[in-house]
Amino acid sequence: MVIISVLVTLFIEKKEYTLISASTGQIMVGAVAGLIFRYSVLSIDSVQGVDPSLFQTLFLPIIIFEAGWNSIETRWIFMHNLGTISIYAILGTIVTSGIIGLILFGFRALSFDIIPLSVLDVIVFSALLASTDPVATMSIFGQLRAHPLLNTLVFGESILNDAVAIILYKTFVEFYGEPLVWTSEFILTVIGKFLLNTFGSLGIGIALALIASKVTQKVDMFPVIELILVLLCAMLSYLLTDFLELSGVTAIFFFGLVSKHYLWFNLTKQSREFTDTFFRTLKDIAEITIFTLLGVQLFMFDWKYYNWPMIGVSLFACLFSRLYIIPFSIILNCFRKKPQNKITNKMQLIMWWAGVRGAVAYALAVGIKSYQESLHFDNSTDYIGGAEMEETAYEEMVTTTHTVVIITILILGTSTGPVLKSMKLAGDHVIAI
Structure with a gap:
């Protein structure tokens, strides 16, 4: 199934289709496979029984690490716009999560049947929905040679956005089982956990990257040993922060980002080329697997867990919250003097x-x-999340997220090419910086 997705991806990218993205093709392959599993004598238990922790412990770290390692080709544009990107990614993600949460709380107040989630469930759900992952969009950007500044802002914001969204998610999910006490002490605890997750994970990732960079600078190694060192240090950054109950994914992202700026230059030419290709390959495999499974799950979920009003509200919240781009851009343009x-x-x-x-x-x-x-x-205690999350709430959060992902990829991702062309933001551009 994954092999077929790989072949479909190669075909789409070779033909340079802009009306269908590789992600869409992978989802379609998975959907066909899911349909076969659902209505044939084949067992679907193995597909339904995919360990949820596999996504976070294997696929997600690979994707996030590669995002830091192979951050962007036009690095000078990226660094020049780092302040702008950080504002979009950090403040923007927090604002997005807040807007999504307010919309969900509003509809929850109207009817619990629309948003049948506890207070903490809504907060956690808002944090994970704030994560953008424009894989489909960026592949179209590459094919059409999108405006370098636009390409930099979208990609830079997306990779930092993931780190911030994961920290928000990690901060709030730890409150499952905590008593509901809306006091100044509780708010300070939330802020404290957020800052601890942020700077603790960031510090460990950067520190290990600098240590590994120093080692490769002082010691001559064979290409294979250099690759092993990078992999082991990346794994160490993830496992150490996870052991300390911080954000391992955030640590591995910053390890990759800092390593590419320092450690990469200490590697042999052969190692540089190989590591870039190797990590990109791992990331592609992880993404293809996830998108294929997304397609499979179209026919694997029990339909009773599809809460269509909740799906509609969540989709609207995701689209509406994204409008923060406009006021942020107006303010940022005041500090960008060159036309x-x-x-x-x-x-x-x-x-x-x-x-x-x-x-x-x-x-x-x-x-x-x-x-x-x-x-x-x-x-016996009254918890924020109502003690342990109800199974129905969990299933509806997963199916809603799954549906929002599918719809945004199929509609927004697929239509990016025509919109980009109509806006005349594709082709060769020169930016004076």
Whole structure:
């Protein structure tokens, strides 16, 4: 099944189709396979029984690490716009999560049947839905040679957005089992956990990257040994932060980002080329597997867990919250003096259009159960999440995330090419910076 997805991906990229993305093709392959599993004598238990922790412990770290390692080809544009990207990614993700949460709480107040989630469930759900993963969009950007500034802003925002969304998710999911006490102490605890997750994970990732960089600078190694060292240090950054109950995925992202800026230059030429290709290959395998499984799951979920009002509200919340791009861009343009560097209205529209949800959001959704199972509850206490999350709530969060991911990829991802062309933001461009 995954092999077929790989072949479909190669065909789409070779033909340079812009009306269908590789992600869409992978989902379609999975959907056909899921249909066969569902209505044939083949057992679907093995597909339904995919360990949810596999997404967070294997696929997600690979995708996030590669995002840091192979951050962007036009690195000078990326670094010049790092401040702008950080504002979009950090403040934007927090604002997005907040807007999604407010919309969900609003409809929850109207009817619990629409949003049948506890308070903490809504907060966690809002955090994971704030994660954008425009794999489909970026593949189209590459084929059409999108405007370098636009390409940099969209990709840079997406990779940092993942880190922030994961930290928010990690911070709130740890409150399952905690008593509901809305006091200043509780709010300070939330802020403290967020800052600890952020700077603790960031510090460990950067520290290990600098140590590994120093080792490769002082010691001559064979290419294979250099690759092994990078892999082991990356794994160590993830496992150490996870052991300390911090965000392992955030640590491995910053390890990859810093390593590429320092350690990479200490490698032999052969190792540089090989590591880039190797890590990109691992990432492609992880993404193809996830998108194929997304397609399979179209026919694997029990239809009773599809809460269509909740899906509609969540989809609206994701699209509406993305409008933060407009006021942020207006403010940022005040500090971007050169006309060539202005974030135009057309660019803002494409940036809003690029708010596709993908592999990261789905991996976080299915991973909630793993966090739940690692906690011990005392049902005599009134908890934020109502003690342990109800099975129905978990299933509806997963199916809703799954549907939002599918719809945004199929509609927003697939239509990116025509929209990009109509806005005349594709082709060769020169930016004066």
